Amino acid sequence: MAALLEVRGLKAFYGQTQSLYDVGFEIESGGITTLLGANGAGKTTTLRAICNMVRTDGxxxxxxxxxxxxxxxxxVRLRIAHVPEGRGTFTTLTVDENLRIAAYTRKDKSAVQTDLERVFTYFPRLKERVQQQAGTLSGGEQQMLAIARALMLKPRLMLLDEPSFGLAPLIVVEIFRIMRRINEEEGVSMLLVEQNAALALDLADHAYVLETGRVVMSGPSDEIKNDENVRKSYLGY
Structure with missing residues (x-):
C-alpha cells in the first residue's frame, strides 16, 4: 500500500523547548499505526504537529x-480528523448538535443526514441519547461521541489520542472493536496514541516507539510485540 502520510525529520517546539527530534514515520493508506512510549515521550506532540498546532520544523x-x-x-478540510485526549466535545450541546457541527467543513450537506445514520450503526448508544447534552453522557459515551464526530468529517486519516483513557476495561474493548470495524468497513487510516500498549499492538499493523522525542524502534506490530525490551517496558511480562 502507498504511504498516505509521510513524516521526515520532524522537530517540534513549545516556546524555546524542543519536544521532538528528527522523528520520521509513515502511515499506509488503509493501515493502522500506533505510537508507543512513556508519558512525555512526545506522542501527543506528534499528533499536534501533524495538525500544525505547535511550532515545527521538518x-x-x-x-x-x-x-x-x-x-x-x-x-481538517483535507479530511484529517483529530480526536484529542480528553474527548473535546461541546458539553452544553446535544449529541445531535455535536455531530452536525463536526460536518461544518463538508460541501455535501445533503449527505450529512445519511452519514448520521451510518455513524449510529457503529454507535447505537448515541442514537438512544441523540437529544441528550454531551456533558451528561458517561465517559465511555463521550469517547464514542468524540470518535463519531471525527467520522462525520468522512476522514481519510484519524488521529486518536489515548481513546482508552479513564474508561472501564469493558468499554475500552468495545471502543477498540468499533475502531477496527471503522478501519475495515470505511477504509479509514488511523494513527493511534495509546498507553495500553497491548491493546494498541493488537489493533495496529505497524508500530513506532518514542523515547524523549525520538523514534527508537519501529516495525510490524507483531515484531514489536515480541521484542523483549518492549515486553518488559510496556507489556509487563
Missing amino acids: SIRFEGRDLKNMATEEI
Missing part, C-alpha cells in the same frame, strides 16, 4: 501535499 506530507504552512482548519 516535512509532513499527506497524499504528497506539504502540510507545513497550512492552518489547522485547512488540514
